[in-house]
Amino acid sequence: MDLLIPEFGTIIWTLIVFSIVVLILGKYAWKPMLKALKQRDLTIAESLQAAEKAKREVGQLQLESEKLMAQAKVERDKMLQEARELKESLMHDAREQAKKEGLKMIEDARQAIKTERTAAIQDIKNQVSELSVAISEKILLHELSDPAKQKELIEKSLVDVKFS
Amino acid sequence: MHKTICKVLLAAALLLPWVNSSFAAAEEQEAHSVEGITPGHEAEIHGEEVEKLNPGDFIFDHIKDAHEWHIMTIGHTHVSIPLPVILYSKSSGLHIFMSSKFKHGHAAYKGFRMETTGENKNKIFGEDGSKPFDMSITKNIASMFFGVFILLWIFLSMGRTYRKNPVSAPSGLQTWFEPIVLFVHDDIIKPSVGPKYERYAPYLLTLFFFIWINNSLGLIPIPPAGANLTGNIAVTLVLATFTFVITTFSGTKDYWKHIFNTPGVPWWLKLPIPIMPVVEALGIFTKPIVLMIRLFANITAGHIIVMAFIMLIYIFAEMSTGLAYGISVISILFNVFMTFLELLVAFIQAFIFTFLSSIYFGLALAEHHEAHEKEHA
Numbered sequence: 001m002d003l004l005i006p007e008f009g010t011i012i013w014t015l016i017v018f019s020i021v022v023l024i025l026g027k028y029a030w031k032p033m034l035k036a037l038k039q040r041d042l043t044i045a046e047s048l049q050a051a052e053k054a055k056r057e058v059g060q061l062q063l064e065s066e067k068l069m070a071q072a073k074v075e076r077d078k079m080l081q082e083a084r085e086l087k088e089s090l091m092h093d094a095r096e097q098a099k100k101e102g103l104k105m106i107e108d109a110r111q112a113i114k115t116e117r118t119a120a121i122q123d124i125k126n127q128v129s130e131l132s133v134a135i136s137e138k139i140l141l142h143e144l145s146d147p148a149k150q151k152e153l154i155e156k157s158l159v160d161v162k163f164s
Numbered sequence: 165m166h167k168t169i170c171k172v173l174l175a176a177a178l179l180l181p182w183v184n185s186s187f188a189a190a191e192e193q194e195a196h197s198v199e200g201i202t203p204g205h206e207a208e209i210h211g212e213e214v215e216k217l218n219p220g221d222f223i224f225d226h227i228k229d230a231h232e233w234h235i236m237t238i239g240h241t242h243v244s245i246p247l248p249v250i251l252y253s254k255s256s257g258l259h260i261f262m263s264s265k266f267k268h269g270h271a272a273y274k275g276f277r278m279e280t281t282g283e284n285k286n287k288i289f290g291e292d293g294s295k296p297f298d299m300s301i302t303k304n305i306a307s308m309f310f311g312v313f314i315l316l317w318i319f320l321s322m323g324r325t326y327r328k329n330p331v332s333a334p335s336g337l338q339t340w341f342e343p344i345v346l347f348v349h350d351d352i353i354k355p356s357v358g359p360k361y362e363r364y365a366p367y368l369l370t371l372f373f374f375i376w377i378n379n380s381l382g383l384i385p386i387p388p389a390g391a392n393l394t395g396n397i398a399v400t401l402v403l404a405t406f407t408f409v410i411t412t413f414s415g416t417k418d419y420w421k422h423i424f425n426t427p428g429v430p431w432w433l434k435l436p437i438p439i440m441p442v443v444e445a446l447g448i449f450t451k452p453i454v455l456m457i458r459l460f461a462n463i464t465a466g467h468i469i470v471m472a473f474i475m476l477i478y479i480f481a482e483m484s485t486g487l488a489y490g491i492s493v494i495s496i497l498f499n500v501f502m503t504f505l506e507l508l509v510a511f512i513q514a515f516i517f518t519f520l521s522s523i524y525f526g527l528a529l530a531e532h533h534e535a536h537e538k539e540h541a
Contacts, residue, residue, distance in 0.1 A: 002283055003464070006398035007229060009250075009298045013305045014402040021312050021374060026366030029323035033345065034365060036330030043331050 217482060219475035226471055227464055229302045229396060230286045231263035231278065233387050242268050245387060247306055251276060251288060253296035263300070304399070307391030311378040319373070348372045348518060356522030357529065364525050367410065371403065372518040379463060379510030383470075383503055394513070395463035397456065404456035407521040412448070414528040423448065451524055455517055462513050466506040473499045 144150045225234070233245035246264035253259070256275060265273040266288075269280035275291050288298055301309075322337050334342045353361050353368050378399075381389040393399055421427070423444040425434065433440045473495045481488035 003224075003228065004397055006401045007298070007302075007396075008398075009300060010229065010302065010304060010396060010398035011402055012299060013301075014308065014399045017305075017308055017312055018370075018374065018402060018406070021315060022367055022370045024316065025319050025323075025370045029319035030366045030369050032323045032327040032330070033319075034349065034362075036326035037342075037346065037349075039330045 217478055219472070219479060222475060223468055223471040225285075227392050227395065227467055228286065229304045229391075231266070231288070231300055231302055232268070233303050233306065233391075235387065244268070247303065248301045249276075249288065250299040250301065251296040252299065253290060253294065255290070255294070259296075303391045304393045304396050307381065307388055307393050308378065308399070310388040311374070311381050311393065314381075315370075315373055315377050345369065352515070352519050353522050356519060357526045360529055361522075364410070364414075364522070367406065368518050368522055368525075371406070371521060372514050375403070375459065375517055376511060376514035379513060380507065382463060382467065383506050383510065392464060392467050395460055395467055397460045400456040400460040403459070403517065404452040407455060407524060408449075408452035411452075411521075411524045411528045414525055416529060416531065418531055419528045451520075455520055459513050459517055462509055466502070466509055470499055470502050470506065473502065 140153075144153075231249055232247055235243045235245065237243070246262045249259070249261055249263050249265075251259045253276075259274050259276070261273065263278075265271070266276075266278040269278040269286075271277075272291055276288050276296065277291055278288050279285050288300070289295055318337060318341060322341060325336070325338060348369055349365060352372075353365050357364050357368075375394055378393045382392055382394060384390055424441045426440050426444060429440050476495045477488050477492045480491040
């Protein structure tokens with residue numbers, strides 16, 4: 001039964017040793033340890049949160065970039081379309097203009113040709129008349145040198161002249 | 165450099181008792197041969213020789229505390245590590261000497277003698293029959309120093325690491341003990357004590373690891389481990405007293421009200437004869453007493469079973485040598501099994517002691533709102 005009777009010396013030693021151990025470990029082991037563990041927990045939680053946030057941000061950025069891309073594509077398409085239209089219209093205009101210009105030039109040319117022709121005809125007419133006068137003069141001079149011929153001419157002329 | 169010196173010193177400190185003990189053994193033999201001349205002692209020695217092996221005594225010698233660390237006995241030569249004896253006697257004052265001076269109880273020294281038989285075996289008395297204050301470093305105390313040394317070494321080095329780089333991933337010793345610390349802290353202390361757990365964590369963590377390490381050391385049959393420290397009622401008494409004192413001093417108004425005027429209990433259980441208050445008040449004391457007995461009984465029982473299996477070999481050896489060989493195989497197998505079981509028990513008992521202490525603190529701190537509501541209803 002003396003197993004159940006606590007020894008006084010053992011009690012005192014245990015009391016002293018255990019108290020000292022609690023104090024020492026409390027100050028130099030548990031305190032820094034629990035503090036560090038708490039700090040680590042906080043760090044991990046913060047890191048996780050930051051990672052989550054970063055992930056969200058990246059997702060948002062991606063979304064935004066996708067949106068931008070889509071917008072750019074639309075813009076590009078629009079611009080291409082516009083350019084195409086512009087080209088078409090420009091070409092059309094140019095063709096129209098050219099046509100008009102051509103027609104005008106043709107008209108002008110025609111007009112010029114017409115004018116030139118009238119002038120030329122006039123010129124020719126004048127020259128013909130002049131020439132005919134000159135020729136007639138020369139012929140007359142030549143014809144009249146011979147009285148026979150003068151007479152013949154007068155006669156011929158008189159044939160043509162109808163008295164009316 | 166510093167570390168190697170420490171190691172050498174440690175080795176020397178551990179070896180010194182061995183050297184000492186061999187001297188003691190030599191002295192012992194000499195003593196026997198010298199004392200052999202006197203007829204009285206001769207008879208005593210012969211008596212010892214005739215005396216058959218007593219398994220019960222053998223087991224209880226191990227279970228109980230002692231002033232020397234007995235390793236083995238070869239013939240009449242006891243090989244043991246002597247331990248310091250510290251005595252204070254009202255008549256002759258303070259005495260400090262090694263227990264080898266008693267020559268295993270065969271000699272008196274400075275007016276003290278050590279009992280070798282009977283109920284007071286291994287206890288020191290004055291030659292006049294008085295009982296001095298015995299503050300000796302006994303086997304249990306020495307083993308406690310060793311356990312505490314390990315405890316401090318592990319956790320102070322860990323504490324240093326945590327102080328140096330608190331956020332880094334655990335490495336070395338941390339990987340071994342951090343999960344256990346976290347288990348005790350997060351799964352025992354935090355939920356059981358409640359919101360004010362931080363004040364109680366140092367005591368409870370120390371309690372857990374003190375019990376666990378000393379329980380486990382008790383399973384190693386080589387000095388300086390192998391003592392039955394946590395199976396010593398004085399040790400468990402002190403630990404339970406710590407819990408009791410802390411519980412009592414943490415008690416809130418609600419806690420005391422619950423004890424002396426338990427809400428939700430019919431008035432006739434309180435008024436003419438205070439049955440409930442008496443039961444509750446007894447509970448204050450039975451809780452730590454149960455803690456004390458549980459740890460003591462579990463660890464002592466474990467040691468007794470392991471020792472009993474070993475004693476089986478010797479009991480059968482007295483019948484026949486062959487039988488002893490046969491039995492030793494079974495006995496060793498059982499012992500291996502028991503040691504594994506005791507490893508588990510070592511942890512479980514540390515867990516239970518810490519867990520119940522946490523719960524007692526939690527009860528003392530609790531604000532019983534639901535009870536008040538019941539009262540009002």
